[in-house]
Amino acid sequence: MNRMRDKTAVITGAGSGIGRAAAELMSAEGARVVVADHDARAAEETAAAITAAGGVAMAVTVDVMNEDSIADMIGATVREFGGPxxxxxxxxxxxxxxxxxxxxxxxxxxxRAVGLNVRSTLLGCRHAIPHMIRAGGGSIVNTASVAALVGDVTQISYGAVKAAVVNLTKSIATQYGPDRIRCNAIAPGAVMTPALERNLPSSVVDSLRDGNALPYLGAPEDIAHAMVFLGSDESRYLTGQLLVVDGGMTMRSPIAAGRRAMLPPASDGPGHQLPDQGTLLVE
Ligand SMILES: NC(=O)c1ccc[n+]([C@@H]2O[C@H](COP(=O)([O-])OP(=O)(O)OC[C@H]3O[C@@H](n4cnc5c(N)ncnc54)[C@H](O)[C@@H]3O)[C@@H](O)[C@H]2O)c1
Incomplete structure (x- = not known):
């Protein structure tokens, strides 16, 4: 309940999806939360939900494509809540x-993708870091994607800009580590958010689930929990890293599923038998 007590957290895109889940979880962990989004109504709704649950939140309308707007967001944060x-x-x-x-x-x-993903991240850091230095440190959590790690048949820009976010993260961690500022990134896999549901046909959503090692897709909270960890002091020795939260989509060999055929049936020997079938584990 108190993993983020006494901290001010600014979250862009917190009107919806993963960002909203992160805002709610960080509040539940004691943070004062700045809910920043260009959809003013969505930001107000998230902030109102946090306040109704007993938290402290402020909605700020921001367009991360616009540097003045980012500067205003950080200025309002410093003025109203301290930090960030x-x-x-x-x-x-x-x-x-x-x-x-x-x-x-x-x-x-x-x-547009460079502006929305890379320039916005760079500018957010550029405006927040002087305040973090003054406060004696801070934690920045950038959102990349598994698209930064693998080649794809489509969305060539998305992969490239998310890969740039990963490198930006490492440079910022390197440049401001001496100021006790940590900078990490998360790489979500497929997460059921309004954006995903809006953009992908259900056949593609099914193929994403089939591509995971786990038999389900992520929920916004699955990523938000990782963001709380990276934002909190629990990760105080962790910087410049990319935390992949993808249900095992990118870690396994693409031929792993086919190679299952090489395994003997469970009845042929020890291991992989369910408890109700007898043996649990290999000796
Ligand atoms: N959902 C996934 O499966 C998935 C996977 C990998 C990475 N991601 C990344 O997670 C992040 C958010 O994705 P999501 O699925 O939660 O999206 P979402 O559409 O649910 O939420 C995005 C929010 O950002 C706000 N927004 C959009 N443009 C803005 C701007 N210019 N200025 C300020 N606010 C703006 C929207 O109003 C919205 O509230 C993105 O960086 C995305 O690339 C998502």
């Missing part, structure tokens, strides 16, 4: 209808 001690640069994404393969992609969408 934690900054989550969470807004990001691309339009999958325009972000296609190399030859058919829309260059305007690439430029």
């Amino acid at each position: 001690h934690v900054l989550c640069n969470h807004v990001g994404g691309t339009d999958p209808r325009a972000d296609l393969d190399l030859l058919r992609m829309d260059m305007a969408e690439f430029d």
